[in-house]
Amino acid sequence: MKAVGLYKYLPIEAEESFLDLTLDKPKASGHDLLVKIQAISVNPVDTKLRAPKDIVEETPRILGWDAVGIVTEIGDAVELFQVGDAVYYAGDVTRQGCYAEFQLIDEHLVGPKPANLSIEEAAAMPLTLITAWEALFDRIRIIPDADAGKSLLIINGSGGVGSIATQIAAWAGLEVIVTASRDETVAWSKQQGATHVINHREPLLPQLKALGFDGVDYILCLHNTDAYWDAMQEIILPQGHICSIVELQNPVSMSLIKDKSVTVSYEFMFTRSKYNTSDKVRQHDILTKAAELFEAGFLKSTLNQTLTPINATTIKEAHRILESGKSIGKLVVKGFDEDDKKEN
Amino acid sequence: MKAVGLYKYLPIEAEESFLDLTLDKPKASGHDLLVKIQAISVNPVDTKLRAPKDIVEETPRILGWDAVGIVTEIGDAVELFQVGDAVYYAGDVTRQGCYAEFQLIDEHLVGPKPANLSIEEAAAMPLTLITAWEALFDRIRIIPDADAGKSLLIINGSGGVGSIATQIAAWAGLEVIVTASRDETVAWSKQQGATHVINHREPLLPQLKALGFDGVDYILCLHNTDAYWDAMQEIILPQGHICSIVELQNPVSMSLIKDKSVTVSYEFMFTRSKYNTSDKVRQHDILTKAAELFEAGFLKSTLNQTLTPINATTIKEAHRILESGKSIGKLVVKGFDEDDKKEN
CATH class of the missing domain: 3.40.50.720 (NAD(P)-binding Rossmann-like Domain)
Incomplete structure (x- = not known):
């Protein structure tokens, strides 16, 4: 699968701050869903985790904690979703992120994508x-x-x-x-x-x-x-x-x-997943309730800008914009290739 | 009326750290009750407010924020109590305290004395x-x-x-x-x-x-x-x-x-009274609910020691014990004269 990852933590201008990679597609087990990513959004946590430091990863680190996609495979303990479901979620910073064609995600952290939002409108929302x-x-x-x-x-x-x-x-x-x-x-x-x-x-x-x-x-x-x-x-x-x-x-x-x-x-959005709290399904409940509020018109997407497709170049650009400190609302990066771009 | 007050803020050993005084009896108005004090308790806030500093009061400062007594007069706006009611309360640090024969107290900060507790057992409780x-x-x-x-x-x-x-x-x-x-x-x-x-x-x-x-x-x-x-x-x-x-x-x-x-x-017990919050009647409600719990046997007094009567000597002794940092439970000082001592 395609992914945008890093081995070194570098200033965003550096050539290798993000790399286009081809990695093995992961396999779902337990409570995990395997999601085919359609769009992602960037957040300050992404740039914080990418901040320059003297660590070199042996396997590439994939960042990104805001995604919309389709469930393509489910673990044997999954109860809340089925293959084919359109979902949105932020995820878990202790695992690989969503700058990738496929991502594993614990079902308790996932909600049903609001039906009335476009893929990029929905991708803008979960973490915030x-x-x-x-x-x-x-x-x-x-x-x-x-x-x-x-x-x-x-x-x-x-x-x-x-x-x-x-x-x-x-x-x-x-x-x-x-x-x-x-x-x-x-x-x-x-x-x-x-x-x-x-x-x-x-x-x-x-x-x-x-x-x-x-x-x-x-x-x-x-x-x-x-x-x-x-x-x-x-x-x-x-x-x-x-x-x-x-x-x-x-x-x-x-x-x-x-x-x-x-x-x-x-408030730290990753406390529930990082500490695996007994109430982490609350994030599923929040995303589900919010989907109803989007659909009923009480909430609207805060999407303000979309880049395309998802690759090292657009991810670098997204981080540059975020690091400028001037962004308004949310910035989304959409699709892995021309086919994806046509999907919406 | 008799009162124990101070003009200067001195170490407790100092002769004038507390003085036996005779002051005018105050008069109730508005939401105030005038309470004839039967017993008081001491708390760390008392020693904190007495802590040595270069201030000389023109009128004596009376400390003390834990009292049991009888309502002897009510202001024209009082709704919760009547003359003759036995009450317990902590009070308001921005006003004169309870080391005195009579004290004015806002009815919203007062509860009915638990019927099954002695005067000193009840006096031990409100502030804590x-x-x-x-x-x-x-x-x-x-x-x-x-x-x-x-x-x-x-x-x-x-x-x-x-x-x-x-x-x-x-x-x-x-x-x-x-x-x-x-x-x-x-x-x-x-x-x-x-x-x-x-x-x-x-x-x-x-x-x-x-x-x-x-x-x-x-x-x-x-x-x-x-x-x-x-x-x-x-x-x-x-x-x-x-x-x-x-x-x-x-x-x-x-x-x-x-x-x-x-x-x-x-948590600062005096926030509600000091800032005159719209919910300060909550302290009346708490004391009332607690009185029920004392009467039902769910709570018991934490009284551990009683001195008598209330005068500069016993108040000094109470502050000395408190400042030792070794006290267990609560220390009460009871009665203004021999008659009071017999009341219980």
Whole structure:
């Protein structure tokens, strides 16, 4: 099978940062599905895992954790899917990724592709969708409708996670304030359903006060937790909940967090698969529920750009765009050859 | 009225660390009750607020946030209590405390004294009870019975909060592992309902593994969060929840916390009153529910020692005992004169 992999971890400009490879097609067993990949999306975790380091792999490392494809083979323990099913999923960073014609994936991490989305629209969604869903509903434990009217600040609202988090939070009935600083990101965030957009290059609290908020019930921090820590301590309401997906790089003060009895969660989409938690089927459930919400029109794809076909050249280009830090919404790479391109 | 107060913040040995004073009796208005104090309990917050510093008060500062007494007057907006009611409460650190014959207290922070407890048994409970209840049910959001069988590690189980937290968690159906290191604290924790007691002077994870736990679902940290941080990161299960009542003094690493999608809460019992949150009646509800549990025999007082009467000498002695760091359960000071002593 065709695959895009690496032996060395190199800057993206390097000739060998990604290579076009031909590898053996894997075989499904146990709870694994073998999926023929139709489109993939790239995420910051891809560039983080590719970051230059002095490791040389003996067998090629395949990255990529967002895919749409067709189940072509199932392991003997599979219960949730059949051969021929169209699926979408993010996957498991401890295994090989989806920059390949075929991929093995645990059925518990897979959902049915939303029927009304194109292959590339669906491929844009799983990782960011699961991250946003877990952050809002499993970490902060917002209850849709019951928590309607509560306020959520999303720091960096126009990226992949921020875009779908805005939609999901709006669907759940929250007042969603997102930060953005460029005209195009402000417009994008409003399209996703943000109630208000404020500028993260200016102090946040005065902007919130001008909108009538003394603080917010929840904060979802999707960018540079260190830089926003003091502002978040100030902005979060007593007994509020902050969830971050970005690891603190430096030590921070907790004094106001303690005084306000604030809760701070980290969301890492790969915790369930990496630690093989007993509830990992939750990711199947999230993707299934989200597919219904796409089909009912409550959610829409955050796809913003598609490259084609999937090869070392387009994957390099996708990583370059991601590393620029300017991407809006999601970037998908589609198809392995001309036949695939015609499929959609 | 008699009161024990201070003008200067001094080491407890100092002559003027506490003074016997005669002050005007306050008057109830709004949602305030005026309570004739029968017994008080001391807590670490008392010694923290008394800690030596270069401030001289113009009017005496009265500390103390655990009281039992009788309502003798009510403000015009009071709805929950009547004159003559026996009550117990912790109160509000932003106002005068309970080392006084009479105290004003917002009715939303007050509960009915458990009928089956003596005055001193009841006075021992409010602050630690509310802290433990908020930590387990409002911060960690454990659901009694529904979360039965999940594991909770309480670091420093034999102090005031640890003792009642052990009882409450056992009532909620959790497996409660507490840390203690002395024979008498081990015995005390078992009396409170701990399933297991491990030694906090030895590495914790090997002791947990020896008991059959790979980790725990929840941790309640009641002592030196800094010192236990790395152990807690190691011990907490993926997607687990840590709640601490002790502010971090030094910066810590969050790397494993992030990898496991862990949630960390701070619990500060005075958040609701200090920030006047819209849900502060929750403390009335907690004290009321707990009174039922005391009366039904599910909870028992953690009183361990009673001094009498309430004056500068006994309050100094109570602070000295607290500052020794060796106290087990709770210390109460009872009555303002010989008449009060006979009341119970």
